[in-house]
Amino acid sequence: MLTTLSLDRRHVWHPFTQAQTAPEPIAITSAKGIRLYAEDGREFLDLISSWWVNIHGHAHPTIAAAIARQAHTLEQVIFAGFTHQPAAQLAHELVQRLPVGLTRVFFSDDGSTAVEVALKMALQYWRNHGEAQRTRFLAFEGGYHGDTVGAMSAGKGCGFFDTYGSLLFEVGLLPFPETWDGDTAVAAKEQAALAQLETYLAEQGDTLAAVIMEPLVQGSAGMRMCRPEFLQALAARLREAGILLIFDEVMTGFGRTGALFASIKAQVTPDIICLSKGLTAGFLPMSVTVTSEAIYAAFLGETFDRALVHGHSFTANPLGCAASLASLQVFDDEKTLAKLPQIETWQRQGLATLAGHPLVQRMRVMGTIAAFDVVAADAGYTSAIGAQLKAFFHERGLLLRPLGNVVYVLPPYCVTEAELKQAYVVIADGLAQLAVG
Secondary structure, eight states, rough: OOOOOHEEEEEHOOTTTTTTTTTOOEEEEEEBEEEHHHHOOOOOESSHHHHOOOOSSSSHHHHHHHHHHHHHTOOOOOSOOOOOOHHHHHHHHHHHHTTEEEEEEEEEEEEHHHHHHHHHHHHHHHHHTOHHHHHHHHETOOOOOOSSSHHHTTTTSSOOOOGGGGOOOEEEEEOOOOTTTTTTTTHHHHHHHHHHHHHHHHHHHHEEEEEEEEEETTTTTTSSEEHHHHHHHHHHHOOOHOEEEEEETTTTTTTTSSSSHHHHHHHOOOOOEEOOOGGGGGGSOEEEEEEEEEHTTTTTTSSSSSSSSOOOTTTTOHHHHHHHHHHHHHHHHHHHHHHHHHHHHHHHHHTTTTTTTTTEEEEETTEEEEEEOOOOEEEEEOHHHHHHHHHHHHHHHEEEOOOEEEEEOOTTTTTEEEEEEEEHHHHHHHHHHHHHO
């Protein structure tokens, strides 16, 4: 009988991986809570929430049971011209929790497509209002919004997509005023970013459809963080100029920043918000793009050309909706949001054990997310330090996946203080090995 790894080597093409040089993947057979169990008998603490999707812990019984019940009733139905209770109920529950004014929920299947929908909404909103010249978008340097063509265009500032440049449409870039503990220049960086926005508005503002950004934390760029004050100033200026604001909360949504949504933490209501990853607590792929009644109304009319022409075969899949509803129930039943400040405290305590290390700089925490830069001559996503540390962490039973020379810890909310302490001990050991090597 062929093993999992032998079948994988024959047939599988892994994401974000150079197959010729990458080590063999680790075959996982099961998971529970924060722990992953490998085919070879090893255990791993999942401290990146399996690419940021798992929020309550693996195999949570409430969510698993909800999916099983739904599978015996309705597993899928076309969502064009039909509806069902799980989708309608989920839309209602999300609207109750999102910032006031976000009332219309469009379902799709992952973070990239949630962003694609948002871009199309913004573009056609202006077209339907007779302002077809508004075709431009602004994004932020370092921003990552997904891997489909529109999402790549919005995320060209992350530097991952140079190979596909001929496919991408033009997007303007603003500097992202990243900050960290002890940063004394943050106000100046924020003013510089806002000044560049003013220049863009003066020169091309009448062609601008929307600004898109990851609020408070840029994930794939290396957990780069900004202040709520910057988002507030940005939103106020765009509102004054009549420009739409899109928040890509695919990563920051569902508690990561310490509030249910980063927009709530920042006290900013965008015109459009994109959600995925934690939406189903990591059980199934699904996403939503949520907007205001005013934007929804712009698509109403007697002719099909005013409608939003977008959809997927699995739009509002009942199983995904059931998982999402169960996840929201877990938030309520387990009082999850009340746990998040404790996780933030543990993260800060863990970082404090690394303070003063000669290889550690730019320590930062936002809610349950902690990160720091490792001093490296080849700093960036392709830094050799990332692969070295990842291998070391795997040997010590941690699923940590540095973003180049950035080490971050982003655990499920069931993590314990002891598990985080263990993680920071291993991280310190990894840094010690780098220093010796």
